[in-house]
Amino acid sequence: MRWVFVGASTIASQYMLGAVRAQKGGDVAWVVSGSAQHGADWASAHNVPKSTSDLAEALADESCDAVYISSTNEKHLPQAMAAIAAGKHVLCEKPLAMSVADAADMVKAAETAGVTFATNHHLRCSGTHRAMQALIAEGKIGKALSLRIFHAVHLPPHLQGWRINDATAGGGVIPDITVHDADVARFLLGEDPQRVVAQMAASGMGEGVEDSAMSVWTMPSGAMVMSHESFTHPFAGSGLEVHGTEGSIFAKDVMTQEPVGDVELVTAAGRAAVEVSRHNLYEQGLADFYSAVAGTGGAAADGQDGVKSLAVAMAVRDAAQTGQAVDVDYGDLA
Secondary structure (H helix, E strand, O other): OEEEEEOOOHHHHHHHHHHHHHOOOOEEEEEEOOOHHHHHHHHHHOOOOEEEOOHHHHHOOOOOOEEEEOOOHHHHHHHHHHHHHOOOEEEEOOOOOOOHHHHHHHHHHHHHHOOOEEEOOHHHHOHHHHHHHHHHHOOOOOOEEEEEEEEEOEOOHHHOOHHHHOHHHOOOHHHHHHHHHHHHHHHHHOOOOOEEEEEEEOOOOOOOOOOEEEEEEEOOOOOEEEEEEEOEOOOOOOEEEEEEOOEEEEEEOOOOOOOOOEEEEEEOOEEEEOOOOOOOHHHHHHHHHHHHHHOOOOOOOEHHHHHHHHHHHHHHHHHHHHOOOEEOOOHHHO
């Protein structure tokens, strides 16, 4: 599979390029950047044959099968729609779009065109999260009662930019990190948040956008989720706790792009370390995407997963802005 990369981004260079090349026959033929010079420099540095600032030029290459989108958030909708119209399979970064309706339109367009469309939610591809999901599904903790997500980190300077100062580009910790945590909760518990209460703040980094948020979500089963995101916490660490009627799962340092972290199961029998796979998250995500394209499996996170994680994040922002509890609106893909 030959790829067009839309966005000469950090995640594209640090994670996705290698993940594509790790797949049998996989490579990147084009990089598309809003800056022709930046795109040319990126292509040269990473041995990508062609670069352009004209998306249509790259999409016209019939030898390319798929498009990976990692541009700023406000560009996802038109770029994905163009790729779908060109008959390409699409893997898009989160959040899929600036609104739930736009994200749903992307999914519908891909279904109509008969192409695979997926969301690059990497956390559900990790060995730690998959081991936790298996424990819950197997009933190792009984009925799940609550989930606590700790995802307060320090955003490094090279990733700040629009994420901390440009709401029109989709900046802010809620579209950047809360969408991940929404996907994690849905993945682990197998259900969709219904109602949220939240607060957000600019606690030292945000310039016109929020850089910290806390929220509580109600699940259909009655379970509750507490989620904390921030760009301003250099020493907080990250993790998950899932508590049930028969046990608890404690996961430390697992909200990350790297195959690290530890998982522990605690029951009446005592404490036990959980064995987890240390595979590359992005290579796993690409392998699942290839299976979806081939019709032999499903994407790790499909388009509807991306719509739903965005819907939760939008509800968190609405709840924080209004000071009221907000029902999650999943639109017509619910």
